[in-house]
Amino acid sequence: MPELPDVEGFREVLSSCGRGRRVTRVEVRDPGVLRGVTVRRLRTEVEGERFGEPRRHGKWLIAPTDDGPALVWHFGMTGALLCTPADEPLDRHDRVVLTLDDERQLRYRDQRKLQGVQLAGNEAAVGHILADLGPDALSVSREEFRELLHGRRGAVKNVLMDQSVVAGLGNLLTDEILWRAGVAPDSVAGELTEEETRSLYAAMRRVLASSVRVARVPPRRTWLTGRREDPDPRCPRCEGPLRSRRFSGRRTLWCPHCQSRSHRVERDIHPGKGG
DNA sequence: CGCCCGTCCTGTCCGC
DNA sequence: TGCGGACAGGACGGGC
Numbered sequence: 001m002p003e004l005p006d007v008e009g010f011r012e013v014l015s016s017c018g019r020g021r022r023v024t025r026v027e028v029r030d031p032g033v034l035r036g037v038t039v040r041r042l043r044t045e046v047e048g049e050r051f052g053e054p055r056r057h058g059k060w061l062i063a064p065t066d067d068g069p070a071l072v073w074h075f076g077m078t079g080a081l082l083c084t085p086a087d088e089p090l091d092r093h094d095r096v097v098l099t100l101d102d103e104r105q106l107r108y109r110d111q112r113k114l115q116g117v118q119l120a121g122n123e124a125a126v127g128h129i130l131a132d133l134g135p136d137a138l139s140v141s142r143e144e145f146r147e148l149l150h151g152r153r154g155a156v157k158n159v160l161m162d163q164s165v166v167a168g169l170g171n172l173l174t175d176e177i178l179w180r181a182g183v184a185p186d187s188v189a190g191e192l193t194e195e196e197t198r199s200l201y202a203a204m205r206r207v208l209a210s211s212v213r214v215a216r217v218p219p220r221r222t223w224l225t226g227r228r229e230d231p232d233p234r235c236p237r238c239e240g241p242l243r244s245r246r247f248s249g250r251r252t253l254w255c256p257h258c259q260s261r262s263h264r265v266e267r268d269i270h271p272g273k274g275g
Numbered sequence: 276c277g278c279c280c281g282t283c284c285t286g287t288c289c290g291c
Numbered sequence: 292t293g294c295g296g297a298c299a300g301g302a303c304g305g306g307c
Contacts, residue, residue: 001300002300002301003300003301006300032284059301059302074301074302075301076283076284076300076301076302077284077299077300077301078284078285078286078299078300078301079301093285110284110285111284111285111286112283112284112285112286112299112301113283113284113285114283114284114285114301114302115283115301115302152276152277153276153277154276154277154278155277155278158277158278159277161301162277163301163302170300170301171299171300171301172300173300216300217300225300228300248278248279249279249280250299250300250301251298251299
């Protein structure tokens with residue numbers, strides 16, 4: 001589930017529910033989600049601490065405590081962060097439960113445990129965890145976006161999903177953005193025209209804005225995402241059949257009619273310098 | 276650099 | 292009813 005918009009929602013949950021509150025109890029119900037930290041250390045370092053203002057970078061959520069370390073969360077494919085009353089029955093997938101001083105709880109719920117939670121002792125440690133990430137997708141300017149794609153020989157689908165290029169875009173968002181922009185996923189990223197690049201950037205901004213508003217990629221029928229589960233998926237724009245293929249092992253859908261792939265490896269020399 | 280594969284996990288669905 | 296395999300909105304490391 002979690003791509004940038006979902007994690008932005010979790011940040012909001014953490015901010016409204018946890019910020020300014022003290023953690024009275026840390027309960028690790030499944031140590032399998034702890035990364036590089038023991039149950040004991042998590043408890044001793046976090047119990048008694050007060051949450052500061054959380055922030056997000058790509059699909060990562062950073063939860064600093066006032067005077068101590070920061071919790072650094074990643075939600076993998078199935079993770080979520082919930083704020084519940086302390087007496088609400090536990091879900092079988094509630095892996096870490098933080099009880100706050102107002103009788104509410106922050107719960108890290110995750111079925112598959114593909115990622116988890118780390119503990120960073122200070123800002124430098126947070127920086128180390130996030131070191132390989134590109135800029136957050138929401139913070140990228142049009143010009144910076146152009147530079148990120150510049151010179152890349154890979155398929156644009158793979159490049160956009162690469163967290164070290166730009167952080168936050170996952171499989172669904174990327175398909176949605178490419179479809180909106182009318183760009184085929186197997187286009188070579190560095191070979192896109194100026195117009196295609198602008199179109200891609202505009203689509204990214206719009207898709208992100210709409211998705212962040214509802215804290216998920218909305219499965220509307222007018223979006224490509226809303227057609228993914230159909231037995232015979234069709235383009236929301238032209239109703240033609242969608243094509244399906246794997247990129248980086250991920251199922252990718254696109255409309256061969258609405259999404260062009262005009263620019264590939266073999267191209268004529270184009271005049272002008274273009275930047 | 277860029278792509279492909281396996282691996283880490285759990286759960287569901289589909290076909291035999 | 293049982294079972295193997297594929298697949299699911301992610302990331303990482305190894306190999307080519």
